[in-house]
Amino acid sequence: MPDSKTADSKNSIDSADSKDFKAQDSTNPPLPNNPLLSKIPPKNLAIFSDVISPATHTDIVLKEVLTFSNYENKAQIPWYKTMNLIDIMKLAGYYTSWISNQEVVSIYGNAPETIARRSNLTLFTTLSGSFSEKPYDEKILPLLDRVIKDREAKMGLKTLDSTKTRTENPPKIPNEIPSENLSNNPAKNSLNTQAKTQKNFYIIHLMGTHGAFKNRYPRAFDKFTKDDIKNPDLSLEQRQIRAEYANAILYNDFIVSEIIKRFKDKNSLVFYFSDHGEEVYDFRDFAGHTGSMVSRFMVEIPFLVFMSDEFIATYPNLSQKIQNAKNKPFMSDDFIHALLDVSGIKVGEFESSRSLFSDDFNQKRIRMVYDKNYDFELRNQSDKYAKLGSRIWLHRVNSVEKLHEFSKKYNSFEIDTHFLHNGERWYFDVGHDGLGGKNGVKSINLDLDLMLENLAKIEFIREPNAEARIWLDFKNLNAKNAQNALAELKRICDKNGISYNEIIVESGSWENLGIFKNAGFKTSYYVPYYDLKNMSEKEKMAERARLKKITESKNVDFLSFYAVYYDFVKSVSDIDLLTWDEGKELWKVVGEKYFKDKKIKAVLVGESGKSHR
Incomplete structure (x- = not known):
């Protein structure tokens, strides 16, 4: 960064939520929603192609972006016990300003606000909470203008030489922050503070394109409509939301460009990146961000570096280093190392191998996100990969119509x-209640053969370690029909080219599941419904012993049960588990404790659609 004697030196970080700058919308053709940033000459704007965030939520991300915390060390040392970027910049002689359009207090965590308060100046556009409507990001601009004007007035720019070179040996900053150097006095956090430095460091925290997208831009930017989204796989509602997202990006392009304008005629370096990404129906029926079902779209982020003409002229070698790093793989939890490196600031916790701009940068670092290796497990996700994931199964698909209705969403x-005899032959009748229709739902005489014939024609994308895709709830398996049922199921699979291990045969008759397992099918014991609240401890102990006996019988691969029994069933043995929670919304299911258990191999979720029976 500019020399400590240069008053007109600016270092700005601009953070918001959005997608990759080069592919803000995956429509075909791409929408022109970055018209202003696209006009900035390449020599001034370095666009990075391979940057991800370490998480999908702002609080978690900024704990690592703004400190020396990362996934490798956070188990040993809490983020708040490492040095943070604000304190370092202050000790290096920068006047620090934090200007935010996000909430002052958040139910999702307050690490950003905690770090923000370390700044010389902290300004929020509104004193709002997590569920309050936020003003448009343009409210940031007059605050930024006010701060810049105040800083320049106090620094007396016209008397200063802005052509100095960067200090060759910048001062060493101690790891332990002397308390006397850090002021918590609110009186000093005002625009009337006397300038004690000639360098400025700004953090500008935008709402960006955070959902709900339609609330992120004024009417003047309502340019794109659902008709502009040329994706035939999306519903009209999904296209509308994608259009709103595109409009939010268009407005964000304006805001970021306006911020850059304020620094382009100064000796300045401006970083823009998102704290996390957004998935917006990119490859499945989901819009938003969640750690429980993380995708590449939730962590791939835009990362741009703007270099003013004066900065390029003053630091040609550094400018070239920034340009040379554009295609290197990077995760933003190491941003603090990169910024300190280009700023010429040395602290004990700095590691050159973590700086994107260093010759020592480790391009082979494993980028882990929620225990997933991004480059191995997430990077290649596409519109045909995984759908809703191998562990999310659709409950009660008892008609060909429903199968096709949801075939693009579920794997x-x-x-x-029910295994029945029609007077001529044995067959599997598809339906929950059999021919009698005991719950008022009569059989439609749908043969499982026809059902699996249709299913075999649906493209099935295998995920690593995912095999089964058909959960067959065999309602009336018994000792008398088991052999005939096995023969018929094998015939159907052979006819339709379905591997036996793609089918889980579930039944409460565990004694008769062994022949299915020995033939190559997966098998699961159906755990009955309990009134756990009214069961005595003796009764619970007896039931656990019974279930354990079943798991040790070698007849079953899984236990399947209603999700409310998770803790009870989990305590029985180490066998793999299947469960259902079809009364709960899908995205609530993925946040449940049982879904985080790797022993849970499938969860049934309910969705009726137009053809439910």
Whole structure:
């Protein structure tokens, strides 16, 4: 960064939520929603192609972006016990300003606000909470203008020489921050503070394109409509939301460009990046961000570096280093190392191998996000990969119509069957209640053969370690029909080219599941419904012993049960588990404790659609 004697030196970080700058919308053709940033000459704007965030939520991300915390060390040392960027910049002689359009107090965590308060000056556009409507990001601009004007007035720019070179040996900053150097006096956090430095460091925290997207831009930027989204796989509602997202990006392009304008005629370096990304129906029926079902779209972020003409002229070698790093793989939890490196600031916790701009940068670092290796497990996700994931199955798919209705959303399906004889032959009747229709739902005489014939034609994308895709709830398996049922199921699979291990045969008759397992099918014991609240401890102990006996019988691969019994069933043995929680919204299911258990191999979720029976 500019020499400590240069008053007109600016270092700005601009953070918001959005998608990759080069592919803000995956429509075909791409929408022109970055018209202003696209006009900045490449020599001034370095666009990075391979940057991800360490998490999908602002609080978690900024704990690491603004400190020396990362996934490798956070188990040993809490983020708040490492040095933070604000304190370092202050000790290096920068006047620090934090200007935010996000909430002052958040239910999701307050690490950003805690770090913000370390700044010489902290300004929020509104004193709002997590659920309050936020003003448009343009409210940031007059605050930024006010701060810049005040700083320049106090520094007396016209008397200063802005052509100095960067200090060759910048001062060493101690790891332990002397308390006397850090002021918590609110009186000093005002625009009337006397300038004690000639360098400025700004953090500008935008709302960006955070959902709900339609609330992120004024009417003047309502340019794109659902008709502009040329994706035939999306519903009209999904296209509308994608259009709103595109408009939010268009407005964000304006805001970021306006911020850059304020620094382009100064000796300045401006970083822009998102704290996390957004998935917006990119490859499945989901819009938003969640750690429980993380995707590449939630962590791939835009990362731009603007260099003013004066900065390039003053630091040609450094400018070239920044340009040379554009295609290197990077995760933003190491941003503090990169910024300190280009700023010429040395602290004990700095590691050159973590700086994107260093010759020592480790390009082989494993980028882990929620225990997933991004480059191995997430990077290649596409519109045909995984759908809703191998562990999310659709409950009660008992008609060909429902199968096709949801075939683009789900990979795996549960089908209810009864094994019956029609006077001529044995067959599997598809339906929850059999021919009698005991719950008022009569059989539609749908043969499992026809059902699996249709399912076999649906493209099935295998995920690593995912095999089964058909959960067959065999309602009336018994010792008398088991052999005939096995023969018929094998015939259907052979006819339709379905591997036996793609089917889980579930039944409460565990004694008769062994022949299915020995034939190559997966098998699961159906755990009955309990009134756990009214069961005595003796009764619970007896039931656990019974279940354990079943798991040790070698007849079953899984236990399947209603999700409310998770803690009870989990305590029985180490066998793999299947469960259902179809009364709960899908995205609430993925946040449940049981879903985080790797022993849970499938969760049935309910969705009726137009053809439910």
